[in-house]
Amino acid sequence: MPHTPFDLAHNPERVILVGLATRMQEMDQVSEYLDELAFLALTAGAATVRRFTQRLDHPDTRTYVGKGKLQEIIDFVKANDIQIAIFDDELTPSQLRNIEKVIGCRVLDRTTLILDIFARRARTAQAKTQVELAQYRYLLPRLTRMWTHLEKQRGGIGLRGPGETEIETDRRVIRDKLARLRERLTEIEKQTFTQRKRRAEMVRVALVGYTNVGKSTLMNLLSKSDVFAENKLFATLDTTVRKVVIGGIPFLLSDTVGFIRKLPHDLVESFKSTLDEVREADILVHVVDISHKNFEEHIHVVNETLQDIGALDKPVLLVFNKIDAYEHVQKEEDDLTEDLPEHTSLEELKRSWMARGSNPVIFISAAKKENIEELRAALMGLVKQVHFIRYPHNQPAPGSAFENAEPEEDIE
Secondary structure: OOOOOOOOOOOOEEEEEEEEEOOOOOHHHHHHHHHHHHHHHHHHOEEEEEEEEEEOOOOEOOOEOOHHHHHHHHHHHHHOOOOEEEEOOOOOHHHHHHHHHHHOOEEEEHHHHHHHHHHHHOOOHHHHHHHHHHHHHHHHHHHHHHHHHHHHHOOOOOOHHHHHHHHHHHHHHHHHHHHHHHHHHHHHHHHHHHHHHHOOOOEEEEEEEEOOOOHHHHHHHHHOOOOOOOOOOOOOOOOEEEEEEEOOEEEEEEEOOOEOOOOOHHHHHHOOOOOHHHHOOOEEEEEEEOOOOOHHHHHHHHHHHHHHOOOOOOOEEEEEEOHHHOOOOOOOOOOOOOOOHHHOOHHHHHHHHHOOOOOOEEEOEOOOOEOHHHHHHHHHHHHHHHHHHHOOOOOOOOOOOOOOOOOOOEEO
């Protein structure tokens, strides 16, 4: 399926971002959402020129923002050669249509942008099929946008009918395509289930976390493999599984797609089979970017997703990554303003998080390879607990070759 052509590394498309502060959101939160939207745009290959925000009780049903703000956006688009306006929420078909009539550039919403990035990142047949399924689901109720050229001819005898007929034809084509994609995905999932069943006896560990927290880098360290990792959102879409041996115990380690706020519903539905690796794991390694000022909200988003797929009751190793990038801002003694997250030292964070619950907590830097052995030891402890419950008579002798075995082959 064709998608927005963002691959313009040498001549990036100029975009503006638009967000709303509603009754449920503060401006600071909207600003952080737009930071993430700008990172999504950068990941897609676009350059953000300006951001527009407005405080409204709720989005305008016709144009998302108010008339005055919309006119301000229109004027800026015309004066600054803007190619795309990206809105931070999913727009309704009528909102998209109304905005596109007047704004003078292409209009995307957060969902379209994420779908575009997913389409570019997908590598396996399963991921490609899942993304295409989500794209067509999103497109179906928005088909009328494809036929706005007919509006210029409305009123002409016999012209309105053919337009509607053409849309209905497209709807049938897309519904047929959706049916075929679902059938293809079912076949792929059967093959994937067979693969998982063959390795079901081994202890299974899944890396989970918000997008861009360093899961793939950590995967490379633990499995001594070469999983693609870069500083962009959704660098990993396809679940990668590696066989690893720590302390003489073999287990399977999987790297899964990162979670994100406002993840499109259709994408969640399409990727549920990918999340089977998480659902069927024995242990979860929840990786958190501690250098991000809103890391606690990221933890909440991940836990909500785990709750939704019924995987929150598993043993969890909480891994705070990027301690090398954590910035502690010392408050002045006479500063009586409210404490912010950055006012807490790393040592204070360690003490508070390690005292919060029964799950083990580790602080590391995957990029700098700090405290990796401590992480291996904690992970080995959890894996051994599951392994020896499952195989009470299968314990390696101390100092045996098996105990010191290296990571083994990849499993795709």
